[in-house]
Amino acid sequence: MTPHIEPQDDTLEWSTEQLNPASVDLDTRPTAEIVGILLAADTAVAAAVSAMADRIAAATDLVVSAIAAGGTVHYVGSGTSGRLGVLDAVELWPTFHVDESQVCAHLAGGIEAMTRATEGAEDDEEAGASIAAAAGDSDVVIGLAASGRTPFVRGALAEARRRGLRTVLISTNPAAPLADLSDVAILPDTGPEVLTGSTRLKAATAQKMVLNAMSTAAMVRLGKTYSNLMIDMIPSNEKLQARSVRMLEQGAGVGAEQAAAALNAAGGSVRIALVSLLAGVDADTAAQSVAAHPADPCRPGDPSGLRAAAAQARSASPTVRL
Incomplete structure (x- = not known):
């Protein structure tokens, strides 16, 4: 059944409802020109x-x-x-x-x-x-x-x-x-x-x-990143698992083998693995520091808490240099 349509008092006056002068003859154009008009409009x-x-x-x-x-x-x-x-x-x-x-x-x-x-x-x-x-x-x-x-x-x-x-x-x-x-x-x-x-x-x-x-x-x-790395990403497939390892390589400046080992020791937690690598401590020590420094948007310069966690873990377990 065809609906009965009444005139509307609030006619379509907003800008998206107006005629675009650049496309008034759109249906007469060849494909390449139609595509060009669409893409040109998007540039603004x-x-x-x-x-x-x-x-x-x-x-x-x-x-x-x-x-x-x-x-x-x-x-x-x-x-x-x-x-x-x-x-x-x-x-x-x-x-x-x-x-x-x-x-x-x-x-x-x-x-x-x-x-x-x-x-x-x-x-x-x-x-x-x-x-x-x-x-x-x-x-x-x-x-x-x-x-x-x-x-x-x-x-x-x-x-x-x-x-x-x-x-x-x-x-x-x-x-x-x-x-x-x-x-x-x-x-x-x-x-x-x-x-x-x-x-x-x-x-x-x-x-x-x-x-x-x-x-x-x-x-x-909200502390969901470290630098520009997605440290709370869910590694639900092989690509994302590989990305987790790659994030540790990029964030800690280590090789793939060391990054993967740290991730496994941390039970798959990028946060714990990253602090472990940054501070040079084991996963258990890193986990304690991560727990002590939860994400906090009010922490200037370190909303994830990972910089503070790594600093604490590093000071608690100083590296001995010979």
Whole structure:
């Protein structure tokens, strides 16, 4: 049955819904030119996101504070925006050993909407509100909506605001109506899409960049890295097991054989193995030092605690030089 459609008072006036002059004759172009227009449009995305660096940093600090306090970061979105939230949250587990008790994604329509479009679910404001209603007192709610007006996201942000929770909006509409419900509004202006209104293009790329920067920076601040090495990575396959050894080679400046031996002695813990190698101590001594210096975002210059742990282990077991 064909639905009866009524004129809408709030016509699509935001920038992603406007005609892009560079692509008005898109369907008349040969393949190479179509691809060229699409890629040329993407070149402006990085600059639009970079202009939001201060706001991304502010949102990152909210994420760090929430997780450090034992709270959960909630990504709330629908369609492409919501799927990007799911992607970011899911990838934090193998990369940083962060599970859904720390970062959880809520996609309108449920997880089935990951592979089957359920666009009508974005209009369910009550479903969004129920997410924030069930959130903890230390949680932060991050709305993902290219248009900046999605009812599902509005429900979550409004209820979070009512409860006094911290909120963030990530949208590519500089005039996003939901910005007023956020403590931090990240609004990169990506402009009209090559396909009018298709926010799976530039808008989605921008949101992915924001999420990458925000979540990665938060994990660094939370002590999930040493230098630029992923020390809490889950080595769930041969490639990642080899990467664990390689990280120890790079972090401690040792050979592969010594790195592998230290990793085995540490029971597969990169943290313990790295301190063992840096301090020149056995795995048990390293483990004690690691336990005494847990990750702490408030420790300047050493959020992972591994530098402090290695220094303690080294002083407790000085190397005798002949």
